[in-house]
Amino acid sequence: MCSILNSRIWQSNCWRASLYKRLQRQIITEAKHRNLSCTAHRRLMDTTGFSETQLAVRAAVGQVCSRFPNTYWQDLDQKEQDPKDFHAALAHDGWLGIALPETLGGSGLGISEATVMMQTITESGAGMAGAQAVHANVYATQPLARFGSDEQLRETIPGIISGRWRTCFGVTEPNAGLDTLRLSTTAKREGDEYVISGQKIWTTCGQVASKMILLARTTAYEDAPRPSQALSLFCIDLDRTQPGLSMRKIKKMGGRAVDANEVFFDGYRIPANTLIGEEGQGFKIVLHGMNAERCLLAGEALGLGYAALTRAATYARERVVFQRPIGMNQGVAHPLADSYMHLEAAKLATYHAARLYDASKTDSSITQEVVGVAANSAKYLAAEAAFTACERAVLAHGGMGYAAEYDVERWFRECLVPRLAPVSREMILNYVGEKALGLPKSY
Amino acid sequence: MSALRILVPVKRVIDYAVKPRVNKAQTGVETAGVKHSMNPFDDLSVEESVRIREKKRAPGGVEDICAFSAGPPKAQEILRTAMAMGADRGIHVEIKDGEELEPLTVAKLLKKSVEEQKSNLVILGKQSIDDDAGQTGQMLAGLLNWPQATQASKIEFGENDSVTVTKEIDGGVETVRAKLPMVITTDLRLNTPRYATLPNIMKAKKKKLDKKTLEDFGLTNDKRLKVLKVTEPPQRQGGGKVEDVDGLIGKLKELGAL
Numbered sequence: 017m018c019s020i021l022n023s024r025i026w027q028s029n030c031w032r033a034s035l036y037k038r039l040q041r042q043i044i045t046e047a048k049h050r051n052l053s054c055t056a057h058r059r060l061m062d063t064t065g066f067s068e069t070q071l072a073v074r075a076a077v078g079q080v081c082s083r084f085p086n087t088y089w090q091d092l093d094q095k096e097q098d099p100k101d102f103h104a105a106l107a108h109d110g111w112l113g114i115a116l117p118e119t120l121g122g123s124g125l126g127i128s129e130a131t132v133m134m135q136t137i138t139e140s141g142a143g144m145a146g147a148q149a150v151h152a153n154v155y156a157t158q159p160l161a162r163f164g165s166d167e168q169l170r171e172t173i174p175g176i177i178s179g180r181w182r183t184c185f186g187v188t189e190p191n192a193g194l195d196t197l198r199l200s201t202t203a204k205r206e207g208d209e210y211v212i213s214g215q216k217i218w219t220t221c222g223q224v225a226s227k228m229i230l231l232a233r234t235t236a237y238e239d240a241p242r243p244s245q246a247l248s249l250f251c252i253d254l255d256r257t258q259p260g261l262s263m264r265k266i267k268k269m270g271g272r273a274v275d276a277n278e279v280f281f282d283g284y285r286i287p288a289n290t291l292i293g294e295e296g297q298g299f300k301i302v303l304h305g306m307n308a309e310r311c312l313l314a315g316e317a318l319g320l321g322y323a324a325l326t327r328a329a330t331y332a333r334e335r336v337v338f339q340r341p342i343g344m345n346q347g348v349a350h351p352l353a354d355s356y357m358h359l360e361a362a363k364l365a366t367y368h369a370a371r372l373y374d375a376s377k378t379d380s381s382i383t384q385e386v387v388g389v390a391a392n393s394a395k396y397l398a399a400e401a402a403f404t405a406c407e408r409a410v411l412a413h414g415g416m417g418y419a420a421e422y423d424v425e426r427w428f429r430e431c432l433v434p435r436l437a438p439v440s441r442e443m444i445l446n447y448v449g450e451k452a453l454g455l456p457k458s459y
Numbered sequence: 460m461s462a463l464r465i466l467v468p469v470k471r472v473i474d475y476a477v478k479p480r481v482n483k484a485q486t487g488v489e490t491a492g493v494k495h496s497m498n499p500f501d502d503l504s505v506e507e508s509v510r511i512r513e514k515k516r517a518p519g520g521v522e523d524i525c526a527f528s529a530g531p532p533k534a535q536e537i538l539r540t541a542m543a544m545g546a547d548r549g550i551h552v553e554i555k556d557g558e559e560l561e562p563l564t565v566a567k568l569l570k571k572s573v574e575e576q577k578s579n580l581v582i583l584g585k586q587s588i589d590d591d592a593g594q595t596g597q598m599l600a601g602l603l604n605w606p607q608a609t610q611a612s613k614i615e616f617g618e619n620d621s622v623t624v625t626k627e628i629d630g631g632v633e634t635v636r637a638k639l640p641m642v643i644t645t646d647l648r649l650n651t652p653r654y655a656t657l658p659n660i661m662k663a664k665k666k667k668l669d670k671k672t673l674e675d676f677g678l679t680n681d682k683r684l685k686v687l688k689v690t691e692p693p694q695r696q697g698g699g700k701v702e703d704v705d706g707l708i709g710k711l712k713e714l715g716a717l
Contacts, residue, residue: 059494068536072543072660075496079654110657123661 060326060356061139061318061363069125070132073114077133080105081140086423089142092273093426098224099149099273102142107179112153115308116161120173126374127308130154131315131366138319141423144430145273147316148220155312156185156229158305160251163293168251172227184225184254186216186279187302194443196231197243197299201281203232203250208288210234210250212260212281218437222263222277228254231302234295247298250290260284270429307373307384309438310391314366314398317434321359321402324409324427328352331422332412342412351408358401362394369394389452392444399434399441406431461620461639462522465508466578468569469501469526469541471534472589485688488589490557497537500584503645506652507614508582509545517616523547525576529568531556535668542663543655549668550576552676559590560680566598571676573603579640580622585610596644606637610646 063071084102092099106112115130116122134154137146153176161173175181192199201214212232219228230250240246254261260283266276293301329352332343342348369390376382406428410417417424435441449455473479474496479488497505505526512521526541528534529552538549552568554560560568573581586593600607608624612632615623620639625632627646655663673680701707711717 068539069660069664071536072539072655073657076543076655076657076660108656109654110659114657118661123657125661 059322060329060359061322062360066132066367067128070129073125073129073132074136076109077106077111077136078140080109080111081137081142081146084140084142084146086141089145089273090420090423090426093145093270094272094420096272096275098221098275099142099145100224102146103149103153103182104179106150107177110177112150112179113173113177115154116157116173116177120161120169121177122161122173126370126377127311128367128370128374130308131311131370133315134312135315135319135322138316139323140319141323143271143320143323143427144316144433145271147319148271148274148433151312151316152183152185152221152225152229155305155309156183158308159249159301160229160292162304163249163297163301164251165289167289168292172251176227181227182221182225183227183229184219184221186219186228186230188216188218190215190217190278194439196302197247198237199231199233199247201230201232203230203234203248203286205234205288206285209285210288210291212252212284212286214281216279216281217277218266219263219277219279220274222254222279223265223275226254228252228279229292231298234298240296244299245296247302248295249292249298249301250286251292252286252290258284269432270426271433306438307369307387307391310395311366311370311373313434313438314362314369314391314394317395317398317402317431318359318363318366320427320431320434321355321362321398321405324402324406324424324431325352325355325359327422327424328405328409328412331416335414348412352412355401355405355408358397359405362398362401365390365397366394385451389448392439392447395434395439396441396444399431402431403435461579462519463511463517463580463639464523464576464578465511465521465525466569466573466576466581467501467504467508467524467526467541467546468565468581468583468595469505469528469537470498470584470587470589471495471528471530471537472498472587475499475588481689481691485690486686487689495533495537497540498584498587498589500586500588500645500647501537501541502652503647503649504582504584505541505544505546506650507645509653510650511614511616512545516614518618519620523576523578525550525578527569527572528552529560529565529673530554531558538668539660539663540655542666542668543660544653545659546666548666550671551668552671552673554673554680558680561682561684562592562594563598563683564678564680565595566602567678568673568676569595569599570602571678573599581642583642583644585644585646596642600642603640603642605641607642607644608635608637609644611643612646612648614643614649 083105111133113122114125114133115127118124134147138144157176161169176183187196189199189201201216203210203212230252231247233246234248235246237243237246260281263277263279266278268276332348332352333341335342372382372387372390376387409424410428413422413424416422420426446458450457472495473490474494477494482489508524511517524546526538526546526549528538531554535551538551542549581599583596596609597607608626610627611624612627613625617623621636622639622641623634623636624643625634627648701710
């Protein structure tokens with residue numbers, strides 16, 4: 017009798033569970049069917065003053081990102097797996113060509129729009145991992161598009177926009193760091209080829225990229241008329257079946273879905289026609305894109321900060337301790353309010369810099385120095401604001417902030433990236449001290 | 460079979476995911492600083508029109524897809540979205556910010572546009588999610604004296620201008636057939652709207668967007684209804700837990716439900 021009863025209960029539970037599952041599935045398929053995303057739609061950032069195009073970019077990229085929920089990024093972060101389908105989804109809808117010329121299949125928009133796109137990606141919850149999965153494809157292709165030969169452009173750019181190839185950026189070296197002019201990877205001309213030897217480090221996406229924009233030394237430091245004329249830029253294939261190329265993944269603090277590498281060249285041969293522009297112009301060409309990258313990084317930091325702050329504010333509204341929401345306590349509310357103000361201020365600095373960068377292309381009264389000061393300031397302010405917001409978001413969550421499920425710990429680990437890269441805080445302070453205040457150079 | 464000239468009316472509404480708040484004066488909901496987007500049912504209309512063209516479903520082909528919106532200056536944003544999804548052009552009838560048109564005025568406006576644009580098919584949402592009137596399509600069909608198929612979940616084209624529409628009704632579906640010209644209103648299961656891709660957003664910028672006013676159509680914004688008051692629905696009372704089945708039955712009896 018007892019067992020019959022048990023089996024009845026079991027059956028009815030089974031039935032209930034299956035009904036529940038079916039209902040849930042139905043709700044989920046309906047949601048997918050209708051493109052309803054489950055992410056919070058309450059956006060903290062004020063968008064007054066953004067252009068119609070910027071807002072369109074924000075809305076459309078946000079839609080793509082909504083297909084990749086936080087659980088997707090948590091999972092890839094833990095498994096250290098590349099977000100291939102995220103990169104593919106953005107490529108499929110044409111987003112990787114946002115700042116590339118229309119003649120090459122891009123959309124010819126400016127850094128103002130590309131920055132919105134990068135911010136939207138990190139803000140969606142994808143964080144720096146999402147941004148870094150596409151960052152180099154948007155940014156490192158800029159010097160190529162501007163200085164590459166017609167043949168180089170036709171061969172590479174469409175493949176990068178369509179997502180067939182991914183690209184990485186090989187500049188940083190273990191012994192050169194910020195002192196780019198001292199880098200030691202060499203490219204020696206031998207007939208129709210260059211032979212590459214040396215080492216690069218922190219090469220993001222090296223494992224999944226089939227192209228690299230490589231900066232290498234073509235003249236010895238001492239032999240060049242000027243140190244800045246000794247480097248050359250190449251757009252090379254990363255062919256792992258060829259001798260002389262190997263790489264090693266670096267274990268790191270955050271953004272673990274996206275690989276960062278040490279890349280070793282030991283007599284790796286590349287055809288001479290991979291040279292971008294002329295020999296010795298590499299540093300000048302790379303400099304050209306640096307301010308753009310500062311803007312993009314600033315946008316990525318902002319998105320991360322707003323994502324964390326949004327989450328913290330939601331939690332502070334909903335979490336009840338001592339019979340009241342914790343956000344009712346000024347000790348919780350004030351740090352978040354302070355973070356909001358800093359993020360909004362950094363936002364203005366970021367989009368001001370991006371606007372200057374774009375305007376400087378047609379308005380010669382805007383000097384590169386002005387753009388440089390604005391872009392560096394923006395990167396600095398946005399990175400600091402994001403760091404503070406992410407830290408406070410973890411703290412506002414109390415113990416739960418330490419759990420991967422709440423995402424804020426992931427963003428906190430990632431928010432160190434915009435503080436460290438592509439240039440340190442100290443070098444920005446040096447630059448601003450020198451260029452804006454006219455102080456003597458300290459290094 | 461005649462080539463289709465499709466008119467797709469779209470409306471800018473508060474985004475479906477935003478929780479609307481009643482304003483302090485209790486005259487309507489707060490719209491300032493609130494995220495707006497295209498009425499989801501209109502999203503379906505645009506998608507369907509574009510699919511009819513892409514999949515070559517109409518024997519006579521699709522000659523024109525014209526998105527149409529009456530609304531504040533910002534309504535142009537959703538016309539651009541419609542064009543990014545594949546509409547050929549847009550018409551914007553500018554209404555002052557904060558002013559609303561009643562469904563009958565919209566239907567009259569659409570009737571004039573249909574005549575002007577020589578449209579032979581109007582695909583529009585069965586309702587807009589802001590005031591949920593659910594009348595415009597029907598009134599338009601009445602004014603034009605055209606057949607209408609409401610709440611469509613499937614649209615098929617046959618010979619001699621015939622169109623078969625599967626409609627969602629209580630308890631099932633109903634299939635009807637009519638001849639062009641006609642009015643169709645869309646329901647949720649019709650299709651899955653696409654995302655606008657970047658290249659298409661860029662193309663949409665170059666598409667034609669005509670700006671008009673109500674006066675251009677010889678219409679005025681007459682109101683038949685006066686809003687007296689808008690209030691939030693009463694707060695839902697939390698439920699209670701019962702121990703067992705007997706407790707449940709007792710509670711139901713207590714409430715007079717049994």
